[in-house]
Amino acid sequence: MTETMTSQQRLVVAIAALASFVAFLDGTIVNVALPAISRELGGGLVTQQWVVDAYLITLSALILLAGSLSDAYGRILIMRIGLIGFGIASIGIAVAPNPEILIIGRALQGAAGAFLVPSSLALITSTMRGALQARAIGMWTALTTGAMVVGPVIGGLFVDYLSWRFAFLINVLPIAITLWLLTRLQHPDRRDPGARIDWLGAILCTLGLGLAVFALIEQPNLGWGSPAIWMPLAGGILLFLLFLLRQRTVPSPILPLGLFRVRNFWSGNITTLFVYAALSLNGFVVAVYLQQGAGLSATLAGLASLPITIMTIVLSSRMGALSGKYGPRFFMTVGPIVMAIGALLLLAVGEDFDYWWQVLPSMLVFGLGLAVTVSPLTAAILGSIESERSGIAxxxxxxVARVAGLLIIAMLALVTGGGLDLAGFHQANIVAAALLLIGGVVSFVGIRNPRRERITTDS
Structure with missing residues (x-):
């Protein structure tokens, strides 16, 4: 007999989904808003890169730390802090008078967003077990995926008919609802006073990523020979290496390097690095070029990639079931290759733009490949680690997925040859296809089906 959820457990799922929805919604809205932001505030491609990467720097660096904080101080408290911080940052972005204030607001938004996703999943895993937990996570996934559907469309409508500024204020309503629902939750906030937090590691990681990304974004303007470029780049790499070295010795690492001894975990994460770099690159250049190059409105640009999201929602659960039956290796190999074909189909885009013949076939093929890839990829990575450590895994x-997007957007000028004209758009899609092919090869060589490895080390 199927176990039914209590009203409090359903409330937990609703809170977790809304909290994560806030972070995911903003990530999908921003791409369609970039051209309008650039037109109003100036700064061109560099401003657009920083609007995306300022968010990803703090999100990537702090998402690991957020797990430690939620253990030490409680999931509900950390979620409240994240929600309030995200709301304040969103309002700051909406009233930003210049690119600098906007970018600072996006960095603060990323920091707050880092607190939302881990704490929301931890709230589910701490209140439900077994099949009920799996069902709850499935509901969470389905509800948060809705952000991928509505985000670009809502963003486009606001940009076209009101202002890009209102697109960032859309977060305020779900934040207010989630904060109210938290007051109805009777679940006690579990805390571990003995938990250790690696603050220094978080600082090293954040500064290392920030300095390296600054150098990559500003390099086209100043050149590799400028001390303002090579010094931050060298400093960023050094700080990130110090972060990794610290994770080998600190008692409670925020990045347990011992996890990478497991074959499916390390090979799955390398695949993630290449696949999600390609996803970020594709999402950015399609949303921006369709507006700036092809002349579509923000709403139509948001709708352009909708087939990818619909196919992912419709097919992902089926692909996950097939992967569970036959193993993930085939799906993780074929899926990225199909996505690469989809990216190459965008080379059909020409000066005489036609969405139906030049873009839609790519979206359908790319969406099929993504649906084949995502669930098996997640299952292979999390299935290789014992359930007690699935949260940190x-x-x-x-x-890894966020850092992949962070780095590829930082290198956008190198990828496109300096600008996002038609030639740059084509070049970006060739690079995306190459990244996806590498991801497929890594899966074929690295992933194993028959026995899923387990890890018992703590570091």
Whole structure:
């Protein structure tokens, strides 16, 4: 007999989904708003890169730390802090008078967003077990995926008919609802006073990523020979290496390097690095070029990639079931290759733009490949680690995906040859296809089906 959820457990799922929805919604809205932001505030491609990467720097660096904080101080408290911080940052972005204030607001938004996703999943895993927990996570996934559907469309409508500024204020309503629902929750906030928090590690990671990304974004303007470029780049790399070295010795690492001894975990995360770099690159250049190059409105640009999201929602659960039956290796190999074909189909885009023949076939093929890839990829990574450590394994994989997007957007000028004209758009999609092919090869070589490895080490 199927176990039914209590009203409090349903409330937990609703709170977790809304909290994560806030962070995911903003990530999907921003791409369609970039051209309008650039037109109003100036700064061109560099401003657009920083609007995306300022968010990803703090989100990537702090998402691991957020797991430690939620253990030490409680999931509900950390979620409240994240929600309030995200709301304040969103209002700051909406009234930003210049690119600098906007970018600072996006960085603060990323920091707050880092607190939302881990704490929301931890709230589910701490209140439900077994099949009920799996069902709850499935509901959470389905509800948060809705952000991918409505985000670009809502963003486009606001940009076209009101202002890009209102697109960032859309977060305020779900934040207010979630904060109210938290007052109805009777679940006690569990805390571990003995938990250790690696603050220094978080600082090293954040500064290392920030300095390296600054150098990559500003390099086209100043050149590699400028001390303002090579010094931050070298400093960022050094700080990130110090972060990794610290994770080997600190008693409670925010990035447990011992996880990477497991074959499916390390190979799955390498695949994640390449696949999500390609996803971020594709999402950015399609949303921006369709407006600036092809002349579509923000609403139509948001609708353009809707087939990818619909196919992912419709097919992902089926692909996950097939992967569970036959193993993830085939799906993780074929899926990225199909996505690469979809990216290459965008080379059909020409000066005489036609969405139906030049873009839609790519979206359908790309969406099919993404649906084949995502569920098996997640299952392979989390299935290789014992369930007691699935939380940190998920956080690490999430951080890898965010860092992948962070770095590829920072290198956008190198990828496109300096600008996002038609030639740059084509070049970006060739690079995306190459990244996806590498991801497929890594899966074929690295992933194993028959026996899922387990890990018992603590570091």
């Amino acid at each position: 998920s956080a690490v994989n999430n951080a």
